[in-house]
Amino acid sequence: MDQFERLAQLPLRDDLRGQHPYGAPQLDVPILLNVNENTFGVPQDARDAILAAVAAELDHLNRYPDREFTTLRQELAAYLGHGLAEGNIWAANGSNEVLQQLLQAFGGPGRSVMGFPPTYSMYPLLASGTGTSYLAGVRAGDYGLSAESAAAQVREQAPSIVILCSPNNPTGTALGLDVVEAVYEAGEASRTIVIVDEAYAEFSHTGTSSALGLLEGRPRLVVSRTMSKAFAMAGARLGYLAAAPEVTDALRLVRLPYHLSAITQAAAVAALRNSESLLANVEAIKVQRDRIVEGLVELGLTPAPSDSNFVFFGGLEDPNAVWEALLARGVLIRDVGIPGHLRVTAGTEAETTAFLDGMRAILAG
Template sequence: MTTPFDRLSALPLRDNLRGLHPYGAPQLDVPILLNVNENTHGVPHDVRQAILAAVEESVGGLNRYPDREFSQLRDNLADYLGHGLDRSNIWAANGSNEVLQHILLAFGGPGRSALGFPPTYSMYPLLAGATGTAYVTGERRADFNLDADSAARQVKETGANLVFLCSPNNPTGTAISTDVIEAVYSAGADAQAIIIVDEAYAEFAHQGTPSALALLEGRERLIVSRTMSKAFALAGARLGYLAAAPAISDALRLVRLPYHLSAITQATANAALTHSARLLANVEEIKAQRDRIVGEIGSMGLVPVPSDANFVLFGGLANPHEVWQGLLDAGVLIRDVGIPGHLRVTAGTEPETTIFLDRLRELVTPTVS
């Protein structure tokens, strides 16, 4: 039987892509999906109606190309973020992955390198490889946190041209303190390194957790990446964005495809931002379920990692795959992220979380120390 890898071997594929697997979590038809950190609450009815009205209005002009500069969207995103930002500080694309791809196309490439600190978002090395950028792996502490001195030292030693700091980090949920970001930014001065703080889950952070947005002024090599997929419940709309010095957007215009944001995408995002308070109303409920998961998993003798995201990584599992399969057999899909003894679960609705916790309690056999 011919496999995809058999077919690929017959093609003149680039050497650095041979043997790679495409990104993607299992897509299974089960009642409770808690594996890819989606917002399980969905889009409220009144916001759906507003989006439908905005899309319907945009359809009348689909014979024309969309606004290449997505000006209204950049205004709305700047207003949402605050911090004195305006449209010149904003860039957007089809999901934050395309935003990161634009950054790598502009500042990475052959002869350049990007530094990440695994375990972290698995798309970083894939995006680096696709753009011909060497990917260098740094180290975290055993508790999955980053130390300012250690991170700065690694930036200097590698001479990386780009540095990925994911905060809250996926898949661990750990947030990065601003002193780490400041230290990494300073350490990258000699290489003129672009520092990317990926804040895809920022809206779920505990109160008082700082955002890198507060550090942007005076730091022209600092980029803060965000998304509307998570807190805004718009994973299917594919809208990611960043905030940075205006020169960053100027650079990304050199590598973006023409008219890369469709009129329908822009209309959807603008309508959603107009109703941001309504869309974000479920964030506190999601955070409550996340904290519930941390507490109840801990009471089972397992080891949850403190999380500032909408998911929880937990360890202490003697056989993670058996637990994963046992949950799947009960109609609950969570994520094996490849960290020995660990699994990751998205915070669902209250009923979804209850079903997950009840079944997990039946399945777990904590590791004996």
Template sequence: MDPRATVEAMLRHDLRGRTAYGAPQLDVPVALNTNENSYPVPAVVVDAITEAVRLAAAGLNRYPDREFSDLREALAAYLSRCGTPVVPDAVWAGNGSNEVLLHLLQAFGGPGRRALGFTPAYSMHPIITTTTGTTWIDGMRGVEGQGAFDLDVASAVGQVVVHQPDVVFLCSPNNPTGTALGLDVVDAVHEAAPDALVVVDEAYAEFARPGTPSALTLLQGRPRLVVTRTMSKAFALAGGRVGYLAADPAVTDALRLVRMPYHLSTQTQAVALAALANADLMLETVDAIKEQRDRLVSGLAALGLEPVPSDANFVLFGHLPDAGETWQGLLDRGVLIRDVGIPHYLRVTAGTPDETSRFLEAVADLVPTRTGAAP
């Protein structure tokens, strides 16, 4: 018997026929497809991380701090810098924000429960939802007379009222569109779903334009509201795998019921603490990345394409006759970006100035009619 057929027959029925998540990992000169920070970790921080791991290595015969107490304090202090006090007991962390989302769904989702998200949005939300046996509800974006990817109060609340979910996902800034939400949307959804956990995914919050609000300011008095963050993007620690959330301490206490024992290794905690101790230095590249993001927007518009205004470290752009053909044409020129499955649209990460130039030059080669020169 075919081993694959045997395994398929044993697999959970709701997972059969599905394909695993995975962005292409190709060796190319310009990789702008996974919203990584193109700048390496500063040498000073590399030394600090190396020393922190060296000091921790002698104690690897013991399990790590199960409560990751020092890390929670450091993350709370970092979040509090934004102007909204956060206490350590309100913080939870995991191996990337995906594990944090998994913990939330393990605790508040599951068989017989439903999670609602507004797509296009982060593709892992429905995947993680399904793996926990939670039913995924594919809500929709788009507001008549506004941007094609906007989400307003009336639309969001209407869908919440219809579906009555147990978990609601909101992305701000949203991936893959880069658009941010007003706090009125978050608050209205929270009020319209009185029995649901409302999760605001703020993975790209550090890249938001001035005046873009964070849902952290809404946490006080809302025990069903959760804000998730990551150190993968602004902190340039995608390989470190550290994600976290802020919520009422009652939520973080509930997550202890589902996390694996000692889920954050000693090394992971040491790396994250060293990075947070050098937060100002680690975040120095944020403004440079935002500058390249805005350059992408203006450059793509000059080429007659339709970039979506972004509060993230990437730009979604459309008006492509054949997105797949453009994606392949860019790859043939050594530039890898992301096809997110939206017809006529592609997504590009804001990288270094040289990467931006090479991308815009490659796009200019592929665009049939140019309305201006790439900057």
């Protein structure tokens, strides 16, 4: 009897039967460019600050952490700007938990959440885990999403929640704020919560606007962010959101007690206080991202415009064969299951070179 047969013997919820957990391949190869991590790591000055902050908490680990993570919310509000205060901020163990709490508060049985695939594959899994129906919206043939199309779909389906991923994962493209405004207005009658998932916002091209600027006067709008990507802290698990204070009040009804550990809070606060050092690598990553785009174009492939730290590219007859050939060369990228396409994280200059050299050799062969 295999693992899934044993699982089937348990009284699992009917809607979870036959489902598979989220997860990208975790393989031991020299170059990991498959899960959009910041491959530059944490700079030494930030490392020292984080170590000191965590060490200072060790004398108090016998006590529960600040349930309201007040200092962290103050630091996050200062980092985001836009006139936000600590009352506008919420945080949890990664932006996935932030989204889960939003679905726990505003979704659930008899309610629905709409996403627009191809998009972040966790959205339907979060819906399933919270008993929320998932509605798959439709994008254009080039995977774009216009304000008119998105708004029409929201008016027709009247979802309880809409999640707009910008920059979108896996395509890397940012949405215009007109899409967010149109979706918010279209959800007025159904009192739809509109979440803009900006996990990769720091990597956007200059001039790309954040939905943070739309929060004022829109109590049903939420903007989620993460410290996993630009801050190179995927292992720390810290995601957060900005919204009207009544949204954060709603999340207090569903959060677990003391859900953010003292260690997590201390590490995140220290990182925010050293944000200049940590974010210095963002510009270097953007250079490598643009280099990947240019290199793939030279190879006759079709990379999508990217405002993120990864590149989604098509034009491949057999993407799985290319994925396997890169893996054999010690380079792991992501097969996102979209015909003719793959996705690669923008890493260091050396990692980018290894990827592009590998692609040239594979396509030439």
